[in-house]
Amino acid sequence: MMVHTVSYAFRNDDISIMTLDSIGWQIVSSEEYRCPSDDRPDPGHVVFQYTLNGQGYLDIENQTIPLPKGHALLVKISGEHCYYYKQENNEPWEFIWINIRGDEANRIWDMIHDHEGHVIRRNADSPLIQELWQIIHLIHQEKVTDKYRLSMQVYRWLLILVQTSRDAEKDIGALSITTIEKCKKFIRENYASPLTLDLLASHCDINKHYLCRLFQKSEKTSPLAYLKDRRIEVAVRLLRTTELPISQIGQQCGFESPSYFGKVFRQYMSMSPKEYRLNKLEFPYEAIYYE
Numbered sequence: 001m002m003v004h005t006v007s008y009a010f011r012n013d014d015i016s017i018m019t020l021d022s023i024g025w026q027i028v029s030s031e032e033y034r035c036p037s038d039d040r041p042d043p044g045h046v047v048f049q050y051t052l053n054g055q056g057y058l059d060i061e062n063q064t065i066p067l068p069k070g071h072a073l074l075v076k077i078s079g080e081h082c083y084y085y086k087q088e089n090n091e092p093w094e095f096i097w098i099n100i101r102g103d104e105a106n107r108i109w110d111m112i113h114d115h116e117g118h119v120i121r122r123n124a125d126s127p128l129i130q131e132l133w134q135i136i137h138l139i140h141q142e143k144v145t146d147k148y149r150l151s152m153q154v155y156r157w158l159l160i161l162v163q164t165s166r167d168a169e170k171d172i173g174a175l176s177i178t179t180i181e182k183c184k185k186f187i188r189e190n191y192a193s194p195l196t197l198d199l200l201a202s203h204c205d206i207n208k209h210y211l212c213r214l215f216q217k218s219e220k221t222s223p224l225a226y227l228k229d230r231r232i233e234v235a236v237r238l239l240r241t242t243e244l245p246i247s248q249i250g251q252q253c254g255f256e257s258p259s260y261f262g263k264v265f266r267q268y269m270s271m272s273p274k275e276y277r278l279n280k281l282e283f284p285y286e287a288i289y290y291e
Contacts, residue, residue, distance in 0.1 A: 008139050012147055018102030020150045021045055023136060025052075028085050029092035036082040037075070045077045045101045046109045048161075050122070050129060054093040058083045058119065065119050067093075072120050074109055081118075096132055100154055108158050115165045128164050131157045179204050180218050183211065184226065191230045192254045197223060229290035231255065232268050239277045240286045246273045 007024030049056075050072035058065045058073045060081040067073055067083070075081050085093045112120065122128050135153050138144040183204050187195065200223050201208035215223050231253040238249045250261030250273070265273045268290075 006136065006140055010145070010147065010150070014147065015102075017148075017151055018100060018104045018155065019147055020135075020154050021099040021101045023096075023098045023132075023139065025094075025096045025136060027092045027094045029087070031085060031087045033093075034082060034084040037077055037080055040077045044106070045099050046105045047073070047075050047077065047097060047099050048132075049073050049083065049095050049097040050132070052094040052096065052124065054085075054091045055089055056083055056085050056093045056095065060118050067095075067119065070121055070123060072122065074112055074118060074120060076106060076109055096129075096136065098132060098135070098154070098157070100158075104155075105158065108162060112161060112165050120165070122164065126164065128157070128160050131160050176214050177218070179206060179211075180214055183215070183223060187223070187227050188230055191227060191234065192252055194254065194256070195227055227254075228264060232265065233287065233289055235261070235265060235273065236269075236276070236288045237286060239273055240280075246277070249273070 005025045005027055007022065007026065009022040010020050012019065049067075051067050051069050053069055055069070056067040056073075058067055058075070058081060060075065060079070065073075073083055075083070131153075135150070135157060138150070138153060144150065183200055186200065186203050197208045197212070201211045204211060206214075212222055215221065215226065219226060221229075235249055235253045235255075238244060238252065239246070242249075244252070246261075247258045250258050253261070255261035255264065262272055265271075265276070269276055271279065
């Protein structure tokens, strides 16, 4: 027995944009449910399939990967694979899925695979899964079928996928996150002071080498590079919104000398602080952020 609970497909010849091919919510309980890539008529598409209950399996790259509750497969139809249900399981496999066509979707799939592999884990109440339900709701309840409206929703969903994948990549535990946020807050509030790595580590009550490792894993930068970013951000704003002398701005931003301020500023902006202050046509920004 196989029950198609909700499923929708969309057909158009527009290859200029990323579009939704199909989407749905299913419960399967028969081994007749098998999706081998070589039988698919939709090459070039990508598939995301998330287990709500029960379990499925994915055969890919000479391995069998279980798909229990809270796990999702990400595959390209162009790649060799097969996902399926085993009747030996005690309960049906319930899942939601989305099938997307377009070069951008394929690019994002490559990015996620590099971060997390072919199977990812997300909670059912996560923004990624809730947004997928929202797309199903738009189609099922509000009868939205316009390809541009749906493409906008799908792209929003893809951005959430990318964001949560990067968040998962830097998952280092609640205590470590608290430590990093404590350090970042201290830097933002004291950027004008002569901060050192020893001082930052002391404030966070951890070893300075461990602080650097945490920062690198979470922020992809070092504590002192983070400090330098914040100092330049303030300097840019002060150069454009005040008449303070440049030497005083450098001092207020924590740079030890006007020459060092000029050197670091040029590394960021490819011009001196004075040139930036005068060059308002090419750089008409009152603030620039390096997050």
